[in-house]
Amino acid sequence: MSEQLFSEAMDELSDKYISEAIDYKVKKKEQNIILWVKRSVVAATIILAVGFGVLMVGDTEVRATVWRWVKEVYSGEWHKFSMDTDVKEAANLKYELGWIPEGMEFVTKFDIMGGESFIYTDEKELVIVFSYSTDPEYVFYMDSVDNIKEEVTINGMPGEIFITPSEEETNTIVWGDASIPVMFSFTAECDNETMIKVAESIKVIEVEDEE
């Protein structure tokens, strides 16, 4: 088949496909990318932290309950993590990293739904991002194309580490405990051991009494 035949065939496609492509525009609230970190800017991989009910466009291909979390895979590329919990309210807990790799410095932090995200960087502009949320409706999205997944345990909490085969992307650990509830994510261009060491260093820094 030649390119020309392909192009001519494209000309013959039903109007409905053309109209669909013209009309399609993702709704703003569906673009809840809070952070996209690339090496060229600051490093690679990403964290997507979005509110409950805000779904990426695409059919759900897999649904599985993982440690009382609901994980869904969108088009084989996006993992969505949410907490399948009976707890209705966010826990009044705050967390921070107790240890970061040498050379990394705190840059900024910002609020996310029921929690916070922290960004650290170093002289090479590599970046690590740590996020947590105690909101039972928190949803975490992760770009997981071609990543290798391994199960891990962080401070007794089950989780998954996603190792990217690309040097231009970073690895991510997602773990948590739906009974609190809390969900953590940590993204960095580090080896597995360092990733887990950072994740295990997380500590509670504040516990507020609701009364």
Added chain:
Amino acid sequence: MLDEKIIELFFERSDQAINELDNKYGKVLHKLSYNILNDRRDAEECVNDSYLGVWNAIPPERPNPLLTFVCKIVRNISIKKYHAKTAAKRNSTYDVAMSEIENYIISPNNVEEEIDAKELAQIIEKFLDTLTVENRVIFMRRYWFSDTYKDIAERVGITEKIVSMRLTRIRKQMREYLMSKEVWV
């Protein structure tokens, strides 16, 4: 102005029809043509020719949606012009998109295809129906509209990298689909 009103102006044979069409969709149409031709002047010419085509088509046609109808005319005229300029250096987004698809559609055995464009279009449509809406839009925006990855990423709300990876997967899927339909023999 509503499409219906623009069409009414065409029916009334009012010159204002083309002005209104250009006001509403001119930018989109120029971009489509430019993506194919990579030349602003040529794109301008094609869009103007397309307006004449629309003028001649309406009436009797009463296209709905209007933009789809006009886009098809613009693409058709632009591709004709593109082929007429074979000696010119090709570096448009259309070229890049076609070179991307080349490895996925060229028969490995160089078997003479007997399929025609309409038949192939029907198979491609069936393949498109297997995709998610988002992936279908990505495919169409790339191989029909010749949009850049950046444009697609903005439209769909994902990164350029994801667009690239999605397109690679879609091309592979399409190749497999076409082979399963014996398009190669």
